[in-house]
């Protein structure tokens with residue numbers, strides 16, 4: 001048992017060091033869930049590369065149920081800014097270490113210092129508070145701004161800030177034991193970092209969104225699936241991580257020009273009219289249709305080859 005744990009830790013650290021190392025199937029999943037700790041310079045995140053072109057970002061404060069402390073709020077921005085520029089990365093998986101996905105904002109940090117704006121009077125304090133809230137919002141908006149698709153895998157609880165986080169992701173998966181809670185009203189605040197803006201766009205029913213946000217009732221995995229918050233439910237974390245990796249590998253195998261253009265245009269069209277979005281798309285593709293990827297992909301399709309057999313340049 002001890003040996004297996006040590007072996008898993010060694011594989012995990014090898015992952016973090018060597019980019020592009022492909023560990024197929026279960027061994028990759030084991031390594032994904034066998035991180036030794038946060039990856040420097042991060043203290044609340046662990047970042048690894050479980051397969052070619054796949055980056056795994058793990059919320060890593062398991063002993064505090066991945067509560068979102070001060071470090072987390074800024075590290076997410078640093079991490080996703082790097083991922084956006086990393087031409088080796090084509091898709092991201094986000095998950096939580098330990099017992100649950102996340103317990104939301106770190107209540108100790110919040111009580112102590114997080115929401116204490118400086119300023120000599122109400123106007124100045126309010127001004128600084130606004131900047132603080134905008135900074136917190138960026139922690140999740142950065143996921144949406146990242147051109148690489150982000151798959152989030154939720155096990156156990158996903159509370160408060162966790163719902164803000166997952167609604168900024170592109171594909172949501174969960175385990176059978178997962179539950180989701182828009183907890184903010186219970187701690188005396190209106191959710192302000194994305195849930196109220198994105199959740200209504202994720203799940204069709206406004207009535208359900210209102211109910212969840214106004215009562216903080218828990219939404220369990222079956223209902224999360226039926227209302228469209230998640231697209232797939234897995235029996236346990238291991239099978240979910242395997243599913244996430246399989247999905248990520250499918251995305252990573254395709255033209256990054258096509259994939260990233262698809263994400264950017266899907267996000268754009270969510271917030272604009274059909275006519276504005278078609279206009280944006282036409283402008284987008286006036287350059288992107290000239291990519292070599294189109295020629296390569298079309299040729300592969302005609303030869304009945306899988307996109308996985310095509311070599312695309314980095315983006």
Ligand SMILES: CC/C=C\C=C\CC(=O)SCCNC(=O)CCNC(=O)[C@H](O)C(C)(C)COP(=O)(O)OP(=O)(O)OC[C@H]1O[C@@H](n2cnc3c(N)ncnc32)[C@H](O)[C@@H]1OP(=O)(O)O
Nearest residue numbers: 063064065067103104105106107108136157160161183184
């Ligand atoms: C500008 C504002 C931006 C964002 C705002 C976001 C709003 C929110 O996120 S609201 C949601 C706040 N979170 C909560 O109310 C959840 C609180 N936690 C729990 O209810 C439970 O911990 C649990 C998630 C149900 C998990 O239960 P369990 O598995 O039994 O673990 P515990 O024994 O309760 O906790 C273990 C350990 O973690 C610490 N901890 C858990 N959650 C938090 C948290 N949110 N903040 C700080 N610390 C947390 C807990 O204190 C324990 O620590 P010990 O040192 O071991 O005692």
